[in-house]
Amino acid sequence: MTLPSEHHRSWRRWRPDQQWEGYLFILPSFLGFLVFVIAAVLFSLGISFSHWGLTGFKEWAGLQNYQALLRDPVFWRALGNTLFYLITIVPSQLVLGLAMALALNQALRGIGFYRLIYFMPVVTTIVAGAIVFRLLFSAQGPVNSFIEGAAALLGFGVEMPNWLGSTRYAKWAVVFLTLWKNTGFTMVIYLAALQGVPRELYDAAHTDGANAWQRFRNVTLPMISPTTFFLFVFQAIGAFQLFTEPFVMTRGGPANSSLSVVQYIYFAAFRDIRMDKASAMAWFLFVFIFIFTLIQNRMQQHWVYYETSE
Amino acid sequence: MTVHVSTPTGQAPTGLGRWGRLALHAVLLTGTLLMITPFLVMLVVSLIPQEAFLARDFSPANFSLNNFAETFRQVPxxxxxxxxxxxxxxxxxxxxxxxxxxxxxxxxxxxxxxxxxxxxxxxxxxxxxxxxxxxxxxxxxxxxxxxxxxxxxxxxxxxxxxxxxxxxxxxxxxxxxxxxxxxxxxxxxxxxxxxxxxxxxxxxxxxxxxxxxxxxxxxxxxxxxxxxxxxxxxxxxxxxxxxxxxxxxxxxxxxxxxxxxxxxxxxxxxxxxxxxxxxxxxxxxx
The missing domain is CATH 1.10.3720.10 (MetI-like)
Known part of the structure; x- marks a missing residue:
């Protein structure tokens, strides 16, 4: 997301006659920015450093909220679950989305139909999606029946878990829901990137005798690596903030086994009315996301290829 | 700034033969089935009365709009x-x-x-x-x-x-x-x-x-x-x-x-x- 080059000569000089006009144009937006972002951020920081309950501010707490978090096993549980969502969802979504985009980038009949269907979950209300997945992954639900039936046909028996009632498998049901919901988005973004790869590069590689895999490995992948980087960071930030999927599907259970950090923030703030603890958690998450993004930004120079366009 | 999502021209050369295309269609159709199943399950179950659902009887003969009428009665x-x-x-x-x-x-x-x-x-x-x-x-x-x-x-x-x-x-x-x-x-x-x-x-x-x-x-x-x-x-x-x-x-x-x-x-x-x-x-x- 680079800003276009500043090409107007006197661009940076301000004009007296546009001084007040400029402020007036920005005013509505600036008011919102001031209240819902700047004030909110400072407010949140203040809450996280104080004792804050049902009646509001009680007293300053220093670092106590943060220290209490580090001793809270449920917080660590939620953090672990969130990391689990991150490492399962993000890579599989990239791989599946790219595979779907590559398939749809071929000159085939019916591409429009496939894209219509693959993108449908993206525009679906996630709550409705989560309700269906509750049914799909229920103990005697369609997923278990199908797998058991298929296994029986092949002549062996399998014991399928009661996904949503299992501390081990509930998380996986959430992962499948998220993949179903979001892969179409990844696919569409990749598709746009694939269509931007210059045809000549493939022709040249072809002339040099590169086979399909070599063309993919040495032309396609480097050319779409900025998109991969963008999707990776974007999806990772989304996974850090996963809320609705586990909230509707499992309510975080059983025994907090699918609880995400944002879900725990929600429960702390709006069920237990511990705004202070919840705010400290939100800042913890922010720092986590920030460091993660910083590391990715540093690492991108090793694998992201930016075309220098003249 | 234009986003071209569906331009069938200017794509990578497929180099796929007839069988390659068929295989690709098979994969894409499997994907379609996976993506659309939740919607189909949603629709079918919404049309099935609770007793038939418990008996796992999904025959279209049972289809009715009773669930919809009941839902509208219960929920604004x-x-x-x-x-x-x-x-x-x-x-x-x-x-x-x-x-x-x-x-x-x-x-x-x-x-x-x-x-x-x-x-x-x-x-x-x-x-x-x-x-x-x-x-x-x-x-x-x-x-x-x-x-x-x-x-x-x-x-x-x-x-x-x-x-x-x-x-x-x-x-x-x-x-x-x-x-x-x-x-x-x-x-x-x-x-x-x-x-x-x-x-x-x-x-x-x-x-x-x-x-x-x-x-x-x-x-x-x-x-x-x-x-x-x-x-x-x-x-x-x-x-x-x-x-x-x-x-x-x-x-x-x-x-x-x-x-x-x-x-x-x-x-x-x-x-x-x-x-x-x-x-x-x-x-x-x-």
Whole structure:
């Protein structure tokens, strides 16, 4: 997301006659920015450093909220679950989305139909999606029946878990829901990137005798690596903030086994009315996301290829 | 800035023979089946009475609309629809107007502090939603807006992201247009309304769809700032329905179908706009 080059000569000089006009144009937006972002951020920081309950501010707490978090096993549980969502969802979504985009980038009949269907979950209300997945992954639900039936046909028996009632498998049901919901988005973004790869590069590689895999490995992948980087960071930030999927599907259970950090923030703030603890958690998450993004930004120079366009 | 999503020309050479194409179709159809099964399950179960469902009897002979009638009796879906429509339309229009005004100033007016302020805007893009969730809830409650339309609508008027996206687009329009209009005595407001806005039709449409479907599907914010049944939006209403009827699958699926059907119909009719809107906005307007 680079800003276009500043090409107007006197661009940076301000004009007296546009001084007040400029402020007036920005005013509505600036008011919102001031209240819902700047004030909110400072407010949140203040809450996280104080004792804050049902009646509001009680007293300053220093670092106590943060220290209490580090001793809270449920917080660590939620953090672990969130990391689990991150490492399962993000890579599989990239791989599946790219595979779907590559398939749809071929000159085939019916591409429009496939894209219509693959993108449908993206525009679906996630709550409705989560309700269906509750049914799909229920103990005697369609997923278990199908797998058991298929296994029986092949002549062996399998014991399928009661996904949503299992501390081990509930998380996986959430992962499948998220993949179903979001892969179409990844696919569409990749598709746009694939269509931007210059045809000549493939022709040249072809002339040099590169086979399909070599063309993919040495032309396609480097050319779409900025998109991969963008999707990776974007999806990772989304996974850090996963809320609705586990909230509707499992309510975080059983025994907090699918609880995400944002879900725990929600429960702390709006069920237990511990705004202070919840705010400290939100800042913890922010720092986590920030460091993660910083590391990715540093690492991108090793694998992201930016075309220098003249 | 144009997003070309479905250009069958200019693709990578397939080099696929007839069998290769068949295999590809087989893979794509399997994917289609996986993606569409949840929708089919939703539809079929919504049409099956509870007794037939418990007996696992899914024959079309049992299909009836009783679950839908019952769902409408139990849940004020009409009200949820009304709320979701009012909120989504208001936020979309308000956010685009507010962001467009600010983006115009950031892109095409010259005033002191402009670039510093814009940088400050950009810096806050990093802040995750959970950080501002709690203070914004307290601010809304402090304003006396808890459980009201302003709580659902007003915070949505402001968006750093939309401002950024439109500013990038407005930077790309020739500056000479403004200068010529100013020669003719046009005010900045007129230039914005009569020159810049009409020239940004496609990007505004794409952004509008992106914003609209984001607000329509938003769950956490309306969950936090509403409490009465009358103020619920569709996702929140659907969620409370799960709490009440956790295993009445026929009713739950009927509710889901009711919630989804209009959106999916609009999506199928205006698919190109949806995909372009989300692609364009998703990539930050590149």
């Amino acid at each position: 879906f009409g009200r949820y629809y009304f709320n979701s429509t009012v909120v989504s339309v208001s936020v979309t229009i308000g956010q685009i107007l507010v962001s467009s005004l600010a983006a115009f100033a950031f892109a095409r007016l010259r005033f002191r502090g402009r670039d510093a302020l814009f940088l400050l805007y950009l810096a806050t893009l990093m802040i995750p939603f959970p950080v501002t969730l709690i203070p914004n809830f307290l601010i809304i409650r402090g304003l006396g807006w808890y459980d009201s339309y302003p709580a659902l609508i007003v915070p949505g008027f402001f968006s750093v992201f939309s401002t950024f996206l439109l500013r990038q687009y407005y930077r790309g329009l020739p500056m000479e247009l403004d200068e010529a209009a100013r020669m003719d005595g046009a005010s900045s407001l007129r230039i914005w309304w009569q020159i810049v806005l009409p020239l940004s039709g496609p990007v505004l449409a794409a952004l509008a769809i992106f914003v609209f479907q984001g607000v329509w599907n938003d769950f956490l914010w309306p969950l936090v700032v509403t409490t009465s049944v009358e103020m619920r939006t569709i996702p929140v209403g659907l969620n409370s329905f799960v709490g009440q009827y956790s295993t009445a699958w026929g009713l739950l699926m009927a509710g889901s179908v009711i919630a989804l059907l209009p959106v999916l119909v609009i999506y199928i009719l205006a698919q190109r706009w949806f995909v372009e809107g989300i692609t364009l906005s998703g990539m930050g307007g590149r």
